Amino acid sequence: MKRPTIADVAQRAGVSKGAVSYALNGQPGVSEATRQRILAIATEIGFSPSSAARALSAAAAGAIGLALCRPARTLGVEPFFMALISGVEAELSARSYALTLQVVADHDAEIAVYRRWWGERRVDGVLVCDLRTDDRRIPALEQLQLPAVVIGGPGGTGELASLWSDDAAALTETVEYLVALGHRRIARVAGLPDLRHTEIRTDAFAAVRQRLGLADAVTVWSDYTGEEGARATRRLLSSAQRPTAVIYDNDVMAIAGLSVAQEMGLTVPGDLSIVAWDDSPLCRLVHPPLTALGRDIPAYGAHAARQLLAVVAGQPAGRVQDETPHLTPRGSTAPPRDR
Amino acid sequence: MKRPTIADVAQRAGVSKGAVSYALNGQPGVSEATRQRILAIATEIGFSPSSAARALSAAAAGAIGLALCRPARTLGVEPFFMALISGVEAELSARSYALTLQVVADHDAEIAVYRRWWGERRVDGVLVCDLRTDDRRIPALEQLQLPAVVIGGPGGTGELASLWSDDAAALTETVEYLVALGHRRIARVAGLPDLRHTEIRTDAFAAVRQRLGLADAVTVWSDYTGEEGARATRRLLSSAQRPTAVIYDNDVMAIAGLSVAQEMGLTVPGDLSIVAWDDSPLCRLVHPPLTALGRDIPAYGAHAARQLLAVVAGQPAGRVQDETPHLTPRGSTAPPRDR
DNA sequence: GATGCTGACTGAACCGGATAAGCTGAGCCA
């Protein structure tokens, strides 16, 4: 089956290639009658313009890029990325943009991918995930002048556009909720310390701890994996003054923590309350269902995609705060038994 | 920062565009000295050929497509796709192919995407997931003559290349394992019935039931979501002759089932043994860790990608069986207490 | 010294669109 080109449409309509181009792109230069005739023929023979030819003359790829910097094995576990991607995708496909995905091992590889995409003109812009403190990707992208939206912040995104959610407010609300239930010994199992949002949450945790006089509030470090989350939980629950509530920086670690607690003979929420960041269907799957800090991640992705398309279109780089994560209380939180 | 083109390289080397093209692509037609000089200049000014221009003249996109037919909300939950994608990606990026992703709502939309990709020459081939019985996508792709590899089978893939794992053998092994432990009342919570691999597993389950004389072996239908998995489990465990072991068609339903069992006061594995299909880190996260049927999904994806690139290169469509899923016994299976 | 041959390279066409510039005929007005 031969793919129809603009020349085929032109020939069947008895006009020139130029006329067809004007007609299909809604440009003036053809009469309404001719336009309709051309549109009908294009539909009939199933014509869609070659993305390569269009990209070549328009100097725009019609695609945006997303590089995921995770080892292959752990990428699948967190539902976050798939949810984000589906939201991004919904927005892009509505505007006939394609999404190009690449999995990379580290930031050097990621920067190399950006450089290659830029040179090949393969994408018109990129979405940057997992912002770190002093992130080398930021100056690299600024130097390339490749349109980009950083998912993360605020702060540390240089001249680039960025989108974030107010994690500090969400964390503060969560601690206040636990304190209102009667908890004083609250622990937090944090994700990788050099991620910008971990830093923000850590600062907020320190601030609320100070404000509410929670001397026993501790943060322990982990890396978002179930293994590490379980290990951190085991350490916390074995200590002399074990916490009565734990906030986990993601859902996977929270589920691992729940299992550890059950394994150690503690009941949840009787002996231990658990709050998960990143609400996902997983949180509703376990018993008891986890109280979680959630937000609409597909909407977040869609928002980022919209913002990126605006930057690609030449609008100034915005710094936008998205919806603040909201706490959904479920069965894993309750007043501490030994109050 | 202006992007260098082949003309820039040619000018600096004092040769024609053609000579640069020959030099960079390892074609004969330039002397070794000139080739080295051109390569040095290309590296120096950071030249990478425009993917659009190359695609236009080579009539190859340098990209392969993957359409995911899932609603946005549930896409994130199953780790399967991310693991598959990371494997596909590893193979593709090693050969400088890009991966284009699109999320679609149903098969009609998916076929429309294939048609558009084909017309736009946006991808050189596609990977097809979640094969159904009488899958309309197969004839559509055959008609378009768009190179494709179907992940699923055997059978029902028409003239297209396909890759599958021997689910029948894996299911049989699992049932035999449970029977060896002493189970007789074995239930299976199946995924969507019109998926080809569900059908294959169902047939295998019926065969082994017959062979081993397991009159009480039942299959109940579900849809891979945690909610439905939980509901099916509740129904099974409420019946007069409740099963002593349940095999779930994916990890998410198995975890939901585990929670339901615990919620109903049953101990796992004492009162109920659980086996999950699709081993993933999630299975090791819960307590007790789930006995699971696993395979190397990234490797599966890489295999599929390799196969697709072979088809794109013009080799005949192969039908290949990948590694058979293997059973990893963990804490969720044991002899039934009331034997 | 004319001929053939080969290696190294150039020039131009081509891929399939977008678009600026040019052309044509109808309609209008003076």
Add this chain to the structure above:
DNA sequence: TGGCTCAGCTTATCCGGTTCAGTCAGCATC
């Protein structure tokens, strides 16, 4: 009737690569 405008087209050029048909110097051959 000639000149003007303008809608409605056509033609030509460009985007940045690949590739094919030449060109030309240098060398061997008879």
